[in-house]
Amino acid sequence: MSLRFPRRLATTTALGGLVLSLWGCQTTAPMVAQSIGPHDVACQVATPGNGAMARVRVAKGDSDSLSAESTAGACSTLQQVGEALQAQGSALGFEVIGPVRSQSEWNQVDNLAMRNAVLRQPEPDSVQVVITERITQCGASVGYILGCTPASGRPFVFIKQHNILQDWAPEWVIWAHELGHAVGLTHPDGANVEPARPKRIMTYAPNPQSVELATQEPEAFVQMSRFRSGGPVALTRAQSQQAAGAAVAAADVLKYVSRGGAHGVNLDPLAQLSDAQLLPLRQMLAPGARLSALLQGAQFSPSEVPALNQWLVASNDDAAWSSLVAQAAEEPARESAPPSSGGLDLSLKLKDLLNWSKRPQAPDLVAVMQSNAIAVMGDLGGAQTVDAVMQALSRQEAVLPLDARHLGVAALGRNLARTQTPALAAFLGAASVPQFWCPTQSKPDADCVALSNSARMALVQGRSLPTLNSR
Ligand SMILES: [Zn+2]
Known part of the structure; x- marks a missing residue:
């Protein structure tokens, strides 16, 4: 994990930004078991004092562009989620079971594919996280979609492969947000209006500062460990039924x-x-x-x-x-990158490595x-x-x-x-x-x-x- 938000590190004093910066500077990579079978523990991350662990299985599409999505990556992201939750009073860790499985059906998903996944095994003993190239539809919504939890209060989470430039919110925030829907949490602000709670993880429009939990949210996240025994943890309306807002003129x-x-x-x-x-x-x-x-x-x-x-x-x-x-x-065209000095530009290289640019x-x-x-x-x-x-x-x-x-x-x-x-x-x-x-x-x-x-x-x-x- 690199210093992804150096500017904020230097200038932000607000709690959210500070905490985020600390999380962003995670120093210890999680231990990930090698050559494991489908029922073996790949990693246990952010184990809390009370031992409450959410069990997670991760799948992804089989296309080349998803080749970098690994078990170690999922363990690392979930470690960040767990650390963020625990820092805010939610005693929950994560246990990833088996290696990340690749299947062509997860290259791109829509309502139908997600519904089929839920119907195939309605009450799994673990949270199912699917990493996909693209989500073309989520309930009544279409367009550029970062994540979708097709049935609120049920352990099925679909997450678009992270693109730091277009998604901007850190990957762990998107994972935490969708996992929140899986335990029945809804947005504290409305869809497609200026977000009223932009610092909350559950805001409709996450950004790098969307790191906070509030009210009952820490308690709700802890319920994720109960998926281990199968069945929904909460009776809440599906995400697709969330208020859409007034008709647009x-x-x-x-x-x-x-x-x-x-x-x-x-x-x-x-x-x-x-x-x-x-x-x-x-x-x-x-x-x-x-x-x-x-x-x-x-x-x-x-x-x-x-x-x-x-x-x-x-x-x-x-x-x-x-x-x-x-x-x-004055926007530059994507193709016309800043002219390189031709030789070895150490500062540019360093910036790239640290994601500064x-x-x-x-x-x-x-x-x-x-x-x-x-x-x-x-x-x-x-x-x-x-x-x-x-x-x-x-x-x-x-x-x-x-x-x-x-x-x-x-x-x-x-x-x-x-x-x-x-x-x-x-x-x-x-x-x-x-x-x-x-x-x-x-x-x-x-x-x-x-x-x-x-x-x-x-x-x-x-x-x-x-x-x-x-x-
Ligand atoms: Zn959401």
Whole structure:
């Protein structure tokens, strides 16, 4: 574990930031057993005085991009979770059983895949943590989703592979947040509104300062050890039934979609919008879309939105809105990295090693906003909006981020399930061929193959599963 937040270490005096910095500087890596069987203990971390241990099994997809997700990594993350919980009065440690298992079905998940996992073994004797490349849907929400607990009070947690630049909240915070849902905790603030409790682990929009537990939360976490005997620990409503908030006016659609939190964008407040009213989201998919243009187009005012969402909060801790917009106007392209001195630049190397330079940049925010926009458009759109999605996915130049393309394809599959539109089926059929995604390559690369697999899956599900509808 490296010094991931050196700036805060130096400047933050608030309790949350200080505690986080200490946790971030964890010095002892957990002991992880080697060559263990599926029922052996891989690690025991943050063992509390009372011995209350949550038992955890970890699975992941089998794609190359998930190859770095290891048993040791899961043990380390859970150690951070356990230490954070105990520092706040929750006496709980974690015991990981067996090695991380890889299965192709966990490369990308949606409501159906998560529901099937729960139904297959409704009362396991351990918390099931699944690390996936992408969560395309979580209850009524779509878009860029960090984690999903499909049934509140039950031990099934799905977590998107961590991307420090786009997710920004530390990995352990996301794990703790989802594990909180597994013991029935809900958000202390609303979905898709400016988070009212941003320092709480259970906030809808976690950021690096979201490290606090409050009220009954420490007690609730301790209940996780009771999953060892099977059965739910609490009778609470499912995450998908959480209040979605008021209907969104047509004029606010860009703002609403731009501000999705950890669980993406809830579609319910958008359900009454017409095809024409969703169409303005198209500008978020424009070739070379820049953050400044997206912010201007959304017409935010500083008083209305003090911070766009957790990413903007994180990247601009003390910046006023106007300077944020000004900064966005000067955003560098992701490709044009700062010129290297050519020789060995020790300070740059050191910065990289310590993650000093890993603060979200404008292109990271644009990638998240585009993921949210294309998922909403593809899922809810009528003829014009869906056409804009298909055009964006067909573009060869200035293509959308990989996540956005997968999320767009999955959304079109859900739209097909609802509408059975022939043009959608035809598009997904064409996109099921790897050459669609990289027509100039003689041998399509792994991304193109994965995208074609996504399209084929979306087509199959869209044709056969009318219940895939998010709403
Ligand atoms: Zn949540």
